[in-house]
Amino acid sequence: MKPIIQVKNVGKKYDIKHYQGKYVALRDVIMTILQSPFKFMYKKAKVITGRETKEEFWALKDISFDVMAGEVIGIIGRNGAGKSTLLKILTGITPPSSGEIRMYGHVASLLEVGTGFHPELTGRENMFLNGAILGMKKKDISEKFDQIVEFAGIEKFIDTPVKYYSSGMYVRLAFSVAAHMEPDILLVDEVLAVGDAEFQKKCLGKMEEVTRKQGRTILFVSHNMAAIQSLCKKCILIEKGKIKMIGNTDEIVNQYLNSNVIDNIKKKWPVEKRPGNDIVSLISTRLISHEGETLSYVYSNKEVGVEIVYEVKKSGYLPIPNIHIFTNKGDYAFISHADYNPDLDNLGIHKSVAWIPENILNNGTYIIGIAISTMMPLQVHLYEHEAIIFQVIEDINSVKKFDYNQRIPGILRPKLKWDLE
Amino acid sequence: MEKNQTQLPITIIRPKKTFSLNDFREIWNYRELLYFFTWRDLKVRYKQTFIGAAWAILQPFITMVVFTVFFGKLAQMPSDGVPYPIFVYVGLLFWQFFSSALSETSNTLIANQSIITKVYFPRLILPLSAVLTKFVDFLIASFILIGLMFYYGYTPHLLGFLLIPILLIITFMASVGSGLCLASINVKYRDVRYALPFFIQILLFITPVIYPASIAGKYSWVLALNPMTGVIQSARAALLGTTPINWLLLFISFLVCLAILSIGIFYFKKVERYFADIL
Numbered sequence: 269m270k271p272i273i274q275v276k277n278v279g280k281k282y283d284i285k286h287y288q289g290k291y292v293a294l295r296d297v298i299m300t301i302l303q304s305p306f307k308f309m310y311k312k313a314k315v316i317t318g319r320e321t322k323e324e325f326w327a328l329k330d331i332s333f334d335v336m337a338g339e340v341i342g343i344i345g346r347n348g349a350g351k352s353t354l355l356k357i358l359t360g361i362t363p364p365s366s367g368e369i370r371m372y373g374h375v376a377s378l379l380e381v382g383t384g385f386h387p388e389l390t391g392r393e394n395m396f397l398n399g400a401i402l403g404m405k406k407k408d409i410s411e412k413f414d415q416i417v418e419f420a421g422i423e424k425f426i427d428t429p430v431k432y433y434s435s436g437m438y439v440r441l442a443f444s445v446a447a448h449m450e451p452d453i454l455l456v457d458e459v460l461a462v463g464d465a466e467f468q469k470k471c472l473g474k475m476e477e478v479t480r481k482q483g484r485t486i487l488f489v490s491h492n493m494a495a496i497q498s499l500c501k502k503c504i505l506i507e508k509g510k511i512k513m514i515g516n517t518d519e520i521v522n523q524y525l526n527s528n529v530i531d532n533i534k535k536k537w538p539v540e541k542r543p544g545n546d547i548v549s550l551i552s553t554r555l556i557s558h559e560g561e562t563l564s565y566v567y568s569n570k571e572v573g574v575e576i577v578y579e580v581k582k583s584g585y586l587p588i589p590n591i592h593i594f595t596n597k598g599d600y601a602f603i604s605h606a607d608y609n610p611d612l613d614n615l616g617i618h619k620s621v622a623w624i625p626e627n628i629l630n631n632g633t634y635i636i637g638i639a640i641s642t643m644m645p646l647q648v649h650l651y652e653h654e655a656i657i658f659q660v661i662e663d664i665n666s667v668k669k670f671d672y673n674q675r676i677p678g679i680l681r682p683k684l685k686w687d688l689e
Numbered sequence: 690m691e692k693n694q695t696q697l698p699i700t701i702i703r704p705k706k707t708f709s710l711n712d713f714r715e716i717w718n719y720r721e722l723l724y725f726f727t728w729r730d731l732k733v734r735y736k737q738t739f740i741g742a743a744w745a746i747l748q749p750f751i752t753m754v755v756f757t758v759f760f761g762k763l764a765q766m767p768s769d770g771v772p773y774p775i776f777v778y779v780g781l782l783f784w785q786f787f788s789s790a791l792s793e794t795s796n797t798l799i800a801n802q803s804i805i806t807k808v809y810f811p812r813l814i815l816p817l818s819a820v821l822t823k824f825v826d827f828l829i830a831s832f833i834l835i836g837l838m839f840y841y842g843y844t845p846h847l848l849g850f851l852l853i854p855i856l857l858i859i860t861f862m863a864s865v866g867s868g869l870c871l872a873s874i875n876v877k878y879r880d881v882r883y884a885l886p887f888f889i890q891i892l893l894f895i896t897p898v899i900y901p902a903s904i905a906g907k908y909s910w911v912l913a914l915n916p917m918t919g920v921i922q923s924a925r926a927a928l929l930g931t932t933p934i935n936w937l938l939l940f941i942s943f944l945v946c947l948a949i950l951s952i953g954i955f956y957f958k959k960v961e962r963y964f965a966d967i968l
Contacts, residue, residue, distance in 0.1 A: 282966065294878035360809035362965040363705040373697040379807045388733050400725040401808055452697065 271334035272485050278367035280328040280353050327353045328509045338483040342496040345506035351489050359455050373452025382442030387431035398445050412448045420444035447474045454486045525596050525633050544650040548587045548640045551577040553655045565659045573621040585642045586613045589620045592637035601679050627683035629660045705962040715811045726818035745829040753778045760899045769901045769931035775837045780898035780921045787864050788889050790823040794868025795875050806965050849927030856920045862946035863916045869953030873960045916942040
């Protein structure tokens with residue numbers, strides 16, 4: 269049997285100017301030409317004759333892989349590794365600069381839920397519009413209308429303009445439309461990061477159901493390792509625009525997380541790349557010991573601090589730092605936020621440390637997401653999903669496991685007080 | 690649900706060449722989306738403005754009244770022997786279709802950038818739907834013309850009626866063609882859109898909307914290069930019998946529009962592949 273998707277030597281080249289998202293003003297171009305017409309022509313001529321190359325770089329290079337019908341493949345890699353570019357090429361949004369892709373069957377893509385939703389239109393109207401944008405036929409949408417509305421659970425509001433929807437309702441309707449597409453090949457980006465946890469579960473369930481029962485082929489780009497591990501048997505790891513590894517999901521996920529451990533202990537963002545908005549921006553994060561040194565790993569029987577250095581640039585929002593701890597499978601371990609304190613609203617640089625007590629974390633890899641948000645009204649100023657990735661190891665001398673020499677299961681491993689008689 | 694693989698449609702993605710006839714077939718395959726985009730624009734506009742669809746009628750009507758007062762009455766503008774209101778309204782009807790389609794088309798890519806960067810569809814659909822939206826406005830505004838013709842007692846002859854679709858096709862080609870060029874430039878140079886309203890306003894005065902083309906005397910051939918001259922002249926000739934229909938002028942307009950449309954499509958297809966990268 270032939271593969272359903274064949275990707276051969278695909279590459280994508282960007283003009284640096286375009287990539288940085290700077291756009292040119294015609295006014296400036298005209299001024300340059302008028303001020304120094306000969307210099308401009310000379311430069312152009314050089315580029316045309318090939319003596320001077322434009323500033324270009326390859327965001328993707330030599331990507332080749334095959335996918336068989338019914339396979340569900342995860343694509344993972346760090347931010348900027350090129351996985352989203354690859355998905356954009358597969359969906360046809362942007363053409364490749366080299367190579368060729370062949371896909372057999374109806375292809376649908378889902379880079380975002382609710383693409384094209386218009387706030388003035390009602391739920392019903394948006395369903396049809398969004399469906400058409402996703403490539404569904406009007407007839408199909410009409411047939412599945414009741415199913416879609418029921419799945420979203422918004423029967424009562426279907427004729428209300430979506431600008432009056434809560435964000436939860438909005439996402440549910442949007443996802444519900446997408447979940448009822450029936451393509452042979454589905455290309456999905458990080459869309460499951462939206463919505464409440466319960467609905468996320470429902471979506472994952474729907475996707476699993478779809479792949480198992482109908483044998484659909486799915487390419488799935490995600491940061492959610494739990495989703496990747498529960499949906500995909502095979503994974504592709506992309507690093508710096510190239511395929512680093514293809515193989516069994518567990519193996520690839522571990523490889524990915526481990527390769528990230530080394531340089532994810534301390535992060536310091538250059539000024540122009542700091543996560544955040546005009547109210548708060550994140551400067552650096554790291555793990556520290558009680559003595560204040562940067563840690564690269566953590567002993568499970570030692571207290572560890574998550575240090576967050578950030579700047580408050582506008583007062584009146586009372587931004588509160590909070591940490592979100594996940595296992596390497598993407599399961600939420602817990603959340604903790606700083607207590608309410610009016611000083612948090614002061615302008616300038618703040619340093620907060622959240623102390624995770626000893627004997628709470630299990631041994632293994634954990635991921636810390638760092639967010640800074642205003643609580644009333646809720647506004648998330650920044651959320652750095654993988655701010656810190658670290659390993660917790662056991663101090664062999666202090667733990668008695670007797671003959672049990674495997675990892676003790678569980679997301680957490682708190683030391684409880686036992687009353688014994 | 691096993692499907693034979695050879696029966697499945699095949700998608701091939703390669704580095705983009707400029708333009709092929711397949712592009713037209715693709716647009717045909719996406720006709721439902723074209724319908725939905727047009728439907729969305731009409732629906733949203735009529736929901737947002739308080740007076741809704743009446744706007745499409747009031748705007749040209751009020752413009753006609755103002756022009757009649759200032760140009761017809763005060764400036765005593767000649768109007769080829771027909772009452773000035775109906776003379777200027779025929780011009781305005783076609784002019785507004787052209788100018789609003791042009792400005793809408795050139796903004797459509799930026800207005801829909803969140804969709805362009807997330808989903809693939811033939812990008813030509815967007816400018817096409819922008820023009821279709823304006824065509825609906827044209828149809829609505831035509832009712833005023835019918836009323837005016839009735840009021841002033843004009844009955845167009847059969848040939849006049851047959852000519853209207855041809856005039857609409859030429860207007861369509863002119864607005865899509867120049868709209869495509871401007872839309873593509875607009876994506877790359879974001880300052881162009883600020884100059885556009887001014888540019889369109891100037892264009893109004895070098896088009897015989899408020900005055901007859903005969904006013905230019907022996908220089909009227911200059912006006913002929915502007916394709917809307919031929920359209921508006923012929924519309925007046927066909928509906929009001931102002932002058933005999935100038936077939937040569939109309940033919941020139943057609944050729945000019947064909948050229949504009951070809952350049953527009955060619956340029957649009959050439960830069961289309963970068964849209965998602967630079968938007």
